[in-house]
Amino acid sequence: MSLDLVIAAFLTVVNITTPILLAATGELVAEKSGVLNLGVEGMMLCGAIAGFAVTFVCGDPDIADKLPWLAAAAPWLGTVAAAIAGALSSVLFGFMVLTLGANQVASGLALVIFGTGISSLIGTAYVGVAITPFDSVFPDSLASDPIGRVVFGYSPLVYFALIVVGLVGWFLNRTRAGLVLRAVGENDLSAHSIGYSVIGVRYLAVMFGGAMAGIGGAFFSMVITPLWAERMTAGRGWIALALVVFSGWRAGRLLGGAYFFGLFMTLELYAKASGFSFLPSQFWASMPYLMAVLVLAVMSARARGGSEAPACLGKPFIPDA
Amino acid sequence: MTIFNRRTLIKSAGAAALAAPFINRTALGDTPLKIGYVYLGTVGDWGWTWAHEKGRKEMLAAMGGKVTADYVENVNEDQSATPVIRDLAQSGHKLIFTTSFGYMDQTLAVAKDFPDVKFEHCTGFKRADNVATYNNRFHEARAVMGAIAGMQSKTGTIGYLGSFKVPEVVMGVNSFAMAAQAMNPNIKVKLVMIDSWFDPPKESAAAETLANLGCDFVTTHTDSPAALQVCEKKKIFGFGQGADMTRFAPHACLTSILDIWSPYYISRAKAMLDGTWKSGDSWWGVKDGSVKIGPYNKSLPDNVKAEGDKIMKGWGDGSYDVFTGPMVDQSGKERLAKGVRMEDKDLAVIDWYVKGVEG
Numbered sequence: 001m002s003l004d005l006v007i008a009a010f011l012t013v014v015n016i017t018t019p020i021l022l023a024a025t026g027e028l029v030a031e032k033s034g035v036l037n038l039g040v041e042g043m044m045l046c047g048a049i050a051g052f053a054v055t056f057v058c059g060d061p062d063i064a065d066k067l068p069w070l071a072a073a074a075p076w077l078g079t080v081a082a083a084i085a086g087a088l089s090s091v092l093f094g095f096m097v098l099t100l101g102a103n104q105v106a107s108g109l110a111l112v113i114f115g116t117g118i119s120s121l122i123g124t125a126y127v128g129v130a131i132t133p134f135d136s137v138f139p140d141s142l143a144s145d146p147i148g149r150v151v152f153g154y155s156p157l158v159y160f161a162l163i164v165v166g167l168v169g170w171f172l173n174r175t176r177a178g179l180v181l182r183a184v185g186e187n188d189l190s191a192h193s194i195g196y197s198v199i200g201v202r203y204l205a206v207m208f209g210g211a212m213a214g215i216g217g218a219f220f221s222m223v224i225t226p227l228w229a230e231r232m233t234a235g236r237g238w239i240a241l242a243l244v245v246f247s248g249w250r251a252g253r254l255l256g257g258a259y260f261f262g263l264f265m266t267l268e269l270y271a272k273a274s275g276f277s278f279l280p281s282q283f284w285a286s287m288p289y290l291m292a293v294l295v296l297a298v299m300s301a302r303a304r305g306g307s308e309a310p311a312c313l314g315k316p317f318i319p320d321a
Numbered sequence: 322m323t324i325f326n327r328r329t330l331i332k333s334a335g336a337a338a339l340a341a342p343f344i345n346r347t348a349l350g351d352t353p354l355k356i357g358y359v360y361l362g363t364v365g366d367w368g369w370t371w372a373h374e375k376g377r378k379e380m381l382a383a384m385g386g387k388v389t390a391d392y393v394e395n396v397n398e399d400q401s402a403t404p405v406i407r408d409l410a411q412s413g414h415k416l417i418f419t420t421s422f423g424y425m426d427q428t429l430a431v432a433k434d435f436p437d438v439k440f441e442h443c444t445g446f447k448r449a450d451n452v453a454t455y456n457n458r459f460h461e462a463r464a465v466m467g468a469i470a471g472m473q474s475k476t477g478t479i480g481y482l483g484s485f486k487v488p489e490v491v492m493g494v495n496s497f498a499m500a501a502q503a504m505n506p507n508i509k510v511k512l513v514m515i516d517s518w519f520d521p522p523k524e525s526a527a528a529e530t531l532a533n534l535g536c537d538f539v540t541t542h543t544d545s546p547a548a549l550q551v552c553e554k555k556k557i558f559g560f561g562q563g564a565d566m567t568r569f570a571p572h573a574c575l576t577s578i579l580d581i582w583s584p585y586y587i588s589r590a591k592a593m594l595d596g597t598w599k600s601g602d603s604w605w606g607v608k609d610g611s612v613k614i615g616p617y618n619k620s621l622p623d624n625v626k627a628e629g630d631k632i633m634k635g636w637g638d639g640s641y642d643v644f645t646g647p648m649v650d651q652s653g654k655e656r657l658a659k660g661v662r663m664e665d666k667d668l669a670v671i672d673w674y675v676k677g678v679e680g
Binding site: 226233 | 362363365366367480511512513514515516517519520521522523524525526527529530531533534545546547550554568569679680
């Protein structure tokens with residue numbers, strides 16, 4: 001295997017991993033505050049269509065003639081729109097489970113259906129058109145040699161994802177606000193009794209989760225395949241959810257786990273394309289999940305029982321008046 | 322024309338059930354024949370369902386006011402398809418097209434309860450007195466793509482992005498590989514199955530992988546233009562699937578397979594009106610106008626375009642068949658003797674790849 005091939009494969013790993021990492025990081029924060037939001041897939045689709053639509057409209061050739069700065073900013077505006085769309089869809093979920101105290105599992109599943117439906121509806125106007133992909137913003141000269149490509153060869157959203165997961169890790173473990181968020185997730189009654197707004201904190205956490213899922217979804221429609229197709233996230237939201245559990249609700253492990261998934265998904269394709277047909281393709285496809293089960297088994301054996309999940313995860317909080 | 326979604330369909334089905342005797346009586350009069358379609362995706366998927374919808378519209382236009390046609394979109398290939406098909410039958414639709422493989426058993430189950438309604442199941446193999454099956458010979462157009470790739474490939478290695486190892490895909494791979502090898506005997510086809518018909522991120526990653534492994538062509542047998550966009554980015558070449566996909570890859574898309582369903586839909590609607598409808602299996606191709614290719618990319622040299630036209634013309638007049646022996650499988654065993662054409666019954670169940678296909 002030549003160096004070029006390894007690097008090219010690594011770029012594929014990064015592209016597969018980034019949207020899952022973004023969505024999982026958002027979900028990690030929501031779950032740390034005690035809210036189980038199963039609607040990641042729906043929020044990703046909302047972000048995917050919003051990001052695509054805004055990029056497409058702002059990048060329209062007519063607009064580019066009159067307002068070149070708007071066309072240049074199109075992918076960035078698209079990213080912001082994706083975050084807003086994801087956050088807005090999560091507010092709907094938040095209203096159901098936080099304000100009304102509805103069941104989180106059912107509401108999350110409803111959010112998936114809602115996100116799929118509304119993204120399809122809005123998306124009908126954008127079927128069959130393409131945009132310029134949101135690729136590397138560094139000058140080509142930086143990414144001309146192999147090392148340059150590994151460092152500078154990605155969409156800005158790739159770096160954004162890495163920064164966000166780092167910031168989330170720092171926020172949760174090293175800041176006072178992070179401590180409050182964890183307290184709300186571990187023991188809502190105590191947090192409430194010493195004067196923190198449980199509902200308020202959870203709203204913010206859920207909205208952050210929605211925004212990250214939205215940007216993760218936009219990574220599909222703006223970077224990987226710069227087009228809109230219904231249900232184009234094809235189940236990645238569910239992988240993001242699994243990843244949060246897999247990580248044991250820790251940002252560092254989340255990062256490692258996401259790349260681990262991405263690596264195995266890429267290996268599957270290389271194995272098939274290189275003709276390793278001694279194993280059926282379904283085996284390769286199930287590899288990441290098989291490995292996840294193994295790692296989880298080893299980890300829980302080490303932890304000698306006891307769950308790492310936030311204690312209030314999935315429980316509605318209804319304060320006494 | 323009415324567009325049904327599931328909710329209004331259920332409502333109207335309820336109304337129809339109450340008014341059933343009335344509907345049956347009027348159906349015998351001069352009222353137009355009601356045709357129903359069950360779609361897997363949405364009419365805007367730019368692929369499989371889009372092509373059926375185009376066929377439905379062209380059929381309506383060709384039949385004038387003699388038929389009406391409704392559709393239900395986004396119907397899953399599971400038990401939830403059964404009530405959808407049943408509702409169409411109950412609400413007076415006399416000819417119902419179920420347009421995906423996964424509706425096979427559901428179609429047959431409903432057909433048993435409605436002996437006077439005719440059903441047509443796309444790509445299936447189970448039939449009944451009132452259930453016919455139909456499909457298009459897409460592999461005929463794939464031979465054109467194989468020939469183009471065979472003439473134009475510099476690396477001699479071509480990627481083929483497949484979904485599942487089902488006869489439809491296997492015959493596509495073989496048609497492509499044999500047509501390519503007829504132009505350049507050293508062509509190798511690297512095959513990657515992604516275990517899905519529609520997964521744009523995975524299609525994209527797989528196309529990237531094939532390009533990285535030295536393929537200068539990647540052809541797709543999955544439903545989205547994702548792989549074609551990768552071809553455009555990597556400056557390699559590919560082909561559109563199901564519709565003209567030039568707009569997604571102006572340089573990379575050399576031509577496309579077009580699914581044309583209207584000739585079949587028109588002929589079946591006419592047969593219903595004439596009373597000559599019969600169950601059976603139809604497998605239409607280039608010569609019936611059911612499979613076409615999209616415009617060639619303007620970058621293609623004239624001799625390559627001429628070769629493509631020659632193949633299409635050959636399919637049309639019967640002088641060409643890509644599956645003409647000798648056909649040799651991957652292990653080197655001869656499966657079809659020299660000069661012999663493969664019979665449809667063997668082709669329909671083909672499960673082995675020709676020599677030169679890897680993976």
